Amino acid sequence: MREGGSILTLNVGSSSLKFAVYEALAGLPLKMEGQISGLNGTPRMRVRVEGATRLDELWGEQLGLEAVLERLFDWLTLDGWTAGLAAVGHRIVHGGRDFRQPRVLCGEVRAKLEELCSLAPLHQPFNLRGVEIVGRRLPSVLQVGVFDTAFHADEPEVVRLYALPRDLIDDGVVAYGFHGLSYDYIAGVLRERDAEKAGGRAIVLHLGSGGSLCAMDRGRSIATTMGFSALEGPPMSTRSGSIDPGVILYLLQSRGMSPAAVSDLLYRRSGLLGLSGLSGDMVTLLASSAPHAKQALEVYVYRIARDIGSLAAALGGLDTLVFTAGVGENAPAIRERVVELCGWLGARLDTAANQAGAGRINAGGEVEILVVPTDEQLVIARGVYGCIQGELAPAAPGAMQKLARSAARQEGDI
Structure with a gap:
């Protein structure tokens, strides 16, 4: 050296x-x-x-x-x-x-x-x-x-607060956000493409074994789907994603599950694995004809698209949509389904570019759609x-x- x-x-x-x-x-x-x-x-x-x-x-x-x-x-x-x-x-x-x-x-x-x-x-x-x-x-x-949490540390306080008693907030029970290294890299790429706009109002989809979305205003985190823990947001490979807290109370109080068992359920036995009953691996699920595998993907895409709508509201519109991480970079079928559900935002997909794995995959429209390999x-x-x-x-x-x-x-x- x-x-x-x-x-x-x-x-x-x-x-x-x-x-x-x-x-x-x-x-x-x-x-x-x-x-x-x-x-x-x-x-x-x-x-x-x-x-x-x-x-x-x-x-x-x-x-x-x-x-x-x-x-x-x-x-x-x-x-x-x-x-x-x-x-x-x-x-x-x-x-x-x-x-x-x-x-x-x-x-x-x-x-x-x-x-x-x-x-x-x-x-x-x-x-x-x-x-x-x-x-x-x-x-x-x-x-x-x-x-990983540092990228989101300057989000507006209203974004980071849960409606809980102040003593819990003071003890750190707030939304932190994760996948910050990946979002930091993507923000840098957007700045390199246009130093002034840096993607403008952008939503970045970090979709891998774990997954989250981040709303950025010219490269700065405004809101993200993961919060206090890495469980919040759309379903992931084996993690549940966001669920009604009442489900957890039910599991503890009525089903007699221990906290450790609930943790194992939510982190390791839920998500795409739990929904499909087959696998948490995206390649396996896309290749499967099993009804529950197809339904697991439908839930996955629906929840991602719904979160995009929420983040677009936080931004006041959408200029750029970015797919990254293992699924985001390598699963054109998932990108196609997500973009189809975002047509109301002005997103239009170039099907051939998407299938070819191009870096820019929109066909005109009001939203630029990018596929950017991340580099944590x-x-x-x-x-x-x-x-x-x-x-x-x-x-x-x-x-x-x-x-x-x-x-x-x-x-x-x-």
Whole structure:
């Protein structure tokens, strides 16, 4: 690596782990990127180095996240990617009210983030487990957290409040919003296309295993469908999406379910999986002729379109509609159905462009419709680089490692 060292990014999701290595230089040249999919089953690891496939390996056993991370770091070490490593950046799903900017993950910060695990049980514990493993494997390397909630932190207060007693609001029971790294990246793309308008009144659909929508006014978050937790919004792969709170009371009081059982139901056994009784995987459901699979997709598309209507009302109109993330980028049938239900907003689809996976898929109309691949990894790397530059300007050779050792000593880590 060059004298600036390199930055490793880790993005632990509910079903996959993404990682990448960038040179710690202006422009952040990408050196390597990879993904381990199938975290809930049999993992598969794919790696590309400077655009070429380096590894595509299906692991023949089920492994927990800790074992997956250990095996990943064994490979990173053996392949030379930990040599010259200056910093590791982590996607941290929940930053609560305190963390709105990237932060060095010292002991005090980690302790505060641990307290937020109950608000994002599918992600936060695993994000922090990654921090712990990196600290053990690479104790002298600086670790930085970049927060999914930060993009939405400046939304109007009226958007973030639930109609609950003030003592609960004061204790942090408010809408936070998630998928902020993805929305941050898309906002940047919209600004690059038009620096002044930045998409104008835009609604971005981050549709993956988890899913949410975000209303942006010239790149700034105005409202989003996820709130206090990652359950709110349209149905997801295995998550229920928004439901009447009375259903939860019924399950607890009349069905005698424990809080843990209700949590498991809402996070892991609902959504497309629950509705279809078949799978939470979009490819499987689109290929299925089973009536419940078809109905699950109908509910999914209907709820997305209804949320678009709500967000368009918050914006006072709609100029741009953006599809991103796994389903948004790769499922033209879902895009077509969603746009069809948004005709009243002036959305018109170019069917051929949509099927071809073009970047712009509207056929005239009042709404520009885009398909933009997201890049959360780059947003993490930018956050780490900005944090480094804020601490050290300019960064001399070896200075980032010295900063990491200094921070660790202050926290009693080494």
